[in-house]
Amino acid sequence: MCIFGIYTNLKKDAELHYTRQVVQALEDRGVPYYFDDALVKAMGAGPEASCRGRKIDVLLVLGGDGTMLTAARKYGPQGTRLLGLNMGRMGFLLDTEVENLRAAIDGILAGKYRIEKRIMLKAGILDAEGKIRASAYGLNEAVISQKKVLRIVNVHVAVNGLPVDNWRCDGLIVSTPTGSTGYSLSAGGPVVQPTVDVLLITPICPHTLQSSNIVISGNDEITVRAESDYGSTVLTLDGQDAFEIGQNETVSIKKADFGVEFIRYTDKNFFLLLKEKLAEWVIK
Template sequence: MKNFYVIVNLDKKFARETGRGIKEYLEDKGAVCILKEEKRPKESGRYTDVSEVPLEMECVITLGGDGTLIQAARDLAALQIPLIGINLGHLGYLTQISREEDINSMLDCLLTDSYHIEERMMLDGTIIRDEKIFFQDISLNEILLTRTGTPRVLHFRIFVNQEFLNEYTADGMIIATPTGSTAYNLSAGGPIAVPHAHMIVMTPVCSHALNARSIVLPEEDRLSIEILGNEQCVTYDGDMMKQLRCGDRIEIRKSQCFTRLIKLNSISFLENLRNKMSGI
């Protein structure tokens, strides 16, 4: 790799200094490095516009945490450029290294192509209102149905491949990818899936039924969720949020886009999970 695009989350401590150090190191090695320092989203809700990234870019490096990496994955999904993250936050399941580790060694691996790439599935979520597409977006972790306004239980009806599954009364519903299984899904008691798997995990949040459990569906399944009340919204990876109305429908399926994550070390998913969980 010789062409790098570095996205800096300026809300993180030492992010600006770290980003400029990376740019200097890469350019000293003869590489091209574009540094993007962004703090607030654009009107589109994106932090990075696809049009801002030159076509010759071979790698996106994010400085922040998992949220910064996920945002970049969503913003730049159409480009399918491999991503790698440097963790300046707390846990960091997706980011490869932290600021305290040897960033220059990581950069040397990228410069010499000493890495491999994992492909992670994403989800498409389309809001249908009055039988027309009202909004559409993608997510790497999860699509979440949750409440707005005063605390109250939510009501929705779920179909899988047009077959009625169940009617739920709960505080929310998580539709997660394997990558997102260690995020909100895990906190809500859902199962953990290996990140390279291709499946859809559906987990109710605080369901008002004793028999409500997570359901794991194959990647080709399509979900349709009918909204049966007001004061509800849908979020994509905890970032993009859209208000819902009673009668809206959300169609969720595997996206044709996927995220390409660069992996440098030989640490297995289970070892990484054990290390991260022991630090909570």
């Protein structure tokens, strides 16, 4: 029996119009479902309706690409499969327009879908003794930068323990292929097909003319030590989760030992999607 979870961007579905349609569709089909914590409250449900502590097989995500990033970081590590129901503009990560939610749910119940696996990052903050003090996941990228805006940070980067370079820059981006069309792209990084097993290292506005963009194997581990004259540095995942980095701490970034699984019906050409997305950027 397939257990469903529902994850809604409460800004995009403020009146819960589509969320209630999803609930109704699942009720109609007699399928068990639970709500992500924020939604429990919004739906006026009790704690027994929460996904918390349960094994969710499929998470229906209502929102945009940003919503999908948050949901992937939270549910990806549990092996939950995610289907994005798009409520925004064109999304890379959302497979299905929200209007088609019933057909999508039927497809899931019939097992008629494709799985697209995406690598995620695991970033850990190590204290002076090399012990992991905190760790977190990212689907797009990990960024190490100043807490205060636009101040230079000096980053020392190693791959598998071997020094790569040190850059004086606004920050350092370590990106997955999924993240290659996001922040990494605006910092000059290459576009990577989503299923290629690599990681990207891209400094932001480096005060050096060294080669800026590096592609390494998805099996490599990156270590970053950040020095600053202007106070603390931070590790930010997907532009959403931030962790302060202490003075003698280092950050370790590598591929997570799981890949998040997206449910796919459509078989879009990644490059045409990209082209649409970029055109959208230009014609504002």
